[in-house]
Amino acid sequence: MKHIIAPSVLAADFANLQRDVEMVNFSLADWFHVDVMDGVFVPNISFGFPVMEAIKKYATKPLDVHLMIVNPDQYIERFAEAGAAVITVHYEACTHLHRTIQAIHAAGCKAGVALNPHTPVALLKDILADLDMVLIMSVNPGFGGQKFIPNTLNKLRELKAMALQLNPELIIEVDGGVGPHNLEALIEAGATAFVAGNAIFGAENPTEVIADMKNIKTGLLKI
Numbered sequence: 001m002k003h004i005i006a007p008s009v010l011a012a013d014f015a016n017l018q019r020d021v022e023m024v025n026f027s028l029a030d031w032f033h034v035d036v037m038d039g040v041f042v043p044n045i046s047f048g049f050p051v052m053e054a055i056k057k058y059a060t061k062p063l064d065v066h067l068m069i070v071n072p073d074q075y076i077e078r079f080a081e082a083g084a085a086v087i088t089v090h091y092e093a094c095t096h097l098h099r100t101i102q103a104i105h106a107a108g109c110k111a112g113v114a115l116n117p118h119t120p121v122a123l124l125k126d127i128l129a130d131l132d133m134v135l136i137m138s139v140n141p142g143f144g145g146q147k148f149i150p151n152t153l154n155k156l157r158e159l160k161a162m163a164l165q166l167n168p169e170l171i172i173e174v175d176g177g178v179g180p181h182n183l184e185a186l187i188e189a190g191a192t193a194f195v196a197g198n199a200i201f202g203a204e205n206p207t208e209v210i211a212d213m214k215n216i217k218t219g220l221l222k223i
């Protein structure tokens with residue numbers, strides 16, 4: 001399977017959002033990664049529905065919505081209506097995770113669960129078969145431009161092994177400090193979807209960085 005590249009709009013220029021959305025439209029990227037932060041689950045506030053709807057208005061690719069919020073259940077339908085294709089909630093924010101996943105599917109979206117760096121992959125064993133995606137955070141969520149946490153590679157390997165047993169179609173996404181420099185190692189550890197904010201929008205030529213990330217060749221996968 002060819003891997004998925006999901007530029008994180010958090011690192012875009014919000015004063016030129018349409019321009020940056022169109023850059024992604026015309027690039028080799030697959031998804032838009034949309035980071036929603038509430039200032040409670042994470043120590044930062046990003047944006048909500050009006051900005052997401054503005055992105056949706058111009059985006060020609062699916063919106064991959066990463067909810068870094070408490071009580072995500074109360075907003076699932078709103079995010080689906082606002083144009084989410086994938087809705088990812090945090091394991092740490094959901095008391096009744098199975099119910100939340102059912103609600104995401106009932107709203108017509110693909111369902112993902114995100115794990116903070118300290119949350120073990122093994123906790124997903126009894127929900128893995130119900131998921132479309134797992135997002136492994138490779139930084140503490142809340143901010144773009146942070147340094148990649150190396151233990152993420154061990155978590156990806158463990159998740160890949162679990163997925164082979166329980167859900168071979170599972171998309172394994174990695175988010176935080178990702179870019180051309182570590183993509184190959186992440187692919188070899190089992191990741192199949194890659195979020196990148198600063199590595200793309202901070203580059204002189206974002207389209208070229210996206211193309212490099214999309215076309216990377218690895219020894220293992222022979223893509």
Ligand code: DX5
Pocket residue numbers: 008010011033035066139140141142143144145146175176177178195196197198199
């Ligand atoms: C962090 C967000 C990320 C962030 C990634 O909490 O979930 O999606 O935008 O940004 P970079 O790629 O700059 O680390």
Ligand code: ZN
Pocket residue numbers: 008033034035066175195
């Ligand atoms: Zn994210």
